[in-house]
Amino acid sequence: MLQLRAATPDDAEDIAGIYAPYVVTSAVTFETTPPTTKEMRKRIADGLELYPWIVICDDEVPDVVLGFAYATAFRPRPAYRFTVSTAVYIAGQSHRQGLGHILYECLLETLHEQGFVNAIAAIPLPNEIGIDLHESVGFQRAGVYRQVGFKFGEWHDVGLWQKTLASAADVPEEPKPFPQVGVINNR
Numbered sequence: 026m027l028q029l030r031a032a033t034p035d036d037a038e039d040i041a042g043i044y045a046p047y048v049v050t051s052a053v054t055f056e057t058t059p060p061t062t063k064e065m066r067k068r069i070a071d072g073l074e075l076y077p078w079i080v081i082c083d084d085e086v087p088d089v090v091l092g093f094a095y096a097t098a099f100r101p102r103p104a105y106r107f108t109v110s111t112a113v114y115i116a117g118q119s120h121r122q123g124l125g126h127i128l129y130e131c132l133l134e135t136l137h138e139q140g141f142v143n144a145i146a147a148i149p150l151p152n153e154i155g156i157d158l159h160e161s162v163g164f165q166r167a168g169v170y171r172q173v174g175f176k177f178g179e180w181h182d183v184g185l186w187q188k189t190l191a192s193a194a195d196v197p198e199e200p201k202p203f204p205q206v207g208v209i210n211n212r
Contacts (some may be wrong), residue, residue, distance in 0.1 A: 032078035037066035039090035052190040055174045094128040108143040129162045136210040137190045140200040164188045
């Protein structure tokens with residue numbers, strides 16, 4: 026059985042370990058140096074006041090993180106505060122088992138409950154697996170930035186995918202803090 030829960034700073038080592046191979050072997054992320062456990066702990070702690078960080082674990086081994094999903098501010102200016110950027114990463118041994126889909130559904134349900142209106146995913150291209158995952162949870166292609174990332178000796182485009190989480194009200198309510206809402210899992 027799988028368990029979805031809020032990440033804690035204590036999960037930073039597992040999360041950094043999951044993320045590092047993406048940094049050093051692919052253009053899925055444009056980071057070029059894997060964050061240390063200390064840096065990942067800071068990212069988690071800094072985000073948890075408003076933005077969800079969610080991990081998926083096996084109930085039989087609840088201390089081992091199999092994947093994580095999180096949201097961050099889309100852009101720093103206040104007018105963007107109802108829109109988030111999202112990402113999901115799965116441990117190498119757990120790929121292609123549906124964990125990304127499960128994590129993303131949970132993340133999107135949580136963001137909706139918090140009152141965010143839009144989720145944006147920036148996907149370095151080509152990346153059919155990433156595109157398929159995002160489209161399977163309702164993201165739609167929204168545009169492309171051409172040749173904006175240079176990694177491994179070549180330029181990469183970044184595709185933008187967007188998912189509407191709530192109708193855009195004339196005056197939306199401020200998003201609720203993540204600790205107030207907690208992890209929403211309607212599975």
